[in-house]
Amino acid sequence: MNSPMQTALGDDFAKLPPALRAHYRHGTTRDSGWLDIAFPAAMRPWLRLLHRLGALVPRGGQRIATTVDKRVAGERQFWQRTIRFADGESIRFDSIWEPGDNGTLIEYVNPVLGLQMLPYVVGDQLHYRGIRFVARFGGWRLPIPEWLVLGHTTIIERALDERRFAMDFRLTHPLFGELFRYSGEFITQIGDD
Numbered sequence: 001m002n003s004p005m006q007t008a009l010g011d012d013f014a015k016l017p018p019a020l021r022a023h024y025r026h027g028t029t030r031d032s033g034w035l036d037i038a039f040p041a042a043m044r045p046w047l048r049l050l051h052r053l054g055a056l057v058p059r060g061g062q063r064i065a066t067t068v069d070k071r072v073a074g075e076r077q078f079w080q081r082t083i084r085f086a087d088g089e090s091i092r093f094d095s096i097w098e099p100g101d102n103g104t105l106i107e108y109v110n111p112v113l114g115l116q117m118l119p120y121v122v123g124d125q126l127h128y129r130g131i132r133f134v135a136r137f138g139g140w141r142l143p144i145p146e147w148l149v150l151g152h153t154t155i156i157e158r159a160l161d162e163r164r165f166a167m168d169f170r171l172t173h174p175l176f177g178e179l180f181r182y183s184g185e186f187i188t189q190i191g192d193d
Contacts, residue, residue: 001072004075004076004105008119017159018159019160019163020159023157026072027071028190028191029069029188030189031066031067034065038182039180040178044058054095054109056180066083067081067082075099076097077096078094093109094109100116103119112137113136115133115134115153117153124158127155127157133150151173152174155170168181168183
């Protein structure tokens with residue numbers, strides 16, 4: 001069995017450094033590390049609404065302790081992100097990844113709403129670009145242009161050594177600029193399959 005990322009990348013998965021292969025492997029893993037989360041103050045009400053729908057987080061900060069637990073069941077990968085702020089507040093952000101068409105992935109933040117992304121390898125880095133948002137109704141998917149909702153999604157991940165990696169996620173709207181960013185460093189621990 002493959003993880004959704006292995007399916008999307010095909011033979012290119014083997015080109016990734018060991019830290020990124022471990023991060024996206026089939027089975028059970030935990031990423032431990034920290035995130036910097038930043039967004040314009042005017043985004044906070046929108047982020048609160050989006051968080052209620054299952055997407056993103058409505059609070060920023062620097063070097064926020066974060067764990068990401070992942071497990072694969074069939075063709076789906078379940079992500080459970082726990083972000084622990086210094087004042088004791090914890091925020092969960094969960095999603096489900098599924099393979100899409102033509103080497104894409106869809107990350108669903110609830111049973112209806114998802115983001116379709118195209119991952120690809122550049123040198124020893126993993127890049128993603130958002131294709132569109134989708135609304136799923138049964139077996140039917142309604143495409144929603146990125147610019148209509150939050151803007152264009154980009155993600156870049158790179159290995160720091162054999163076990164650690166850095167990631168940078170950005171949402172940039174063509175009219176309003178960067179609306180959300182989180183970036184950080186993690187180490188992956190492999191659990192039981």
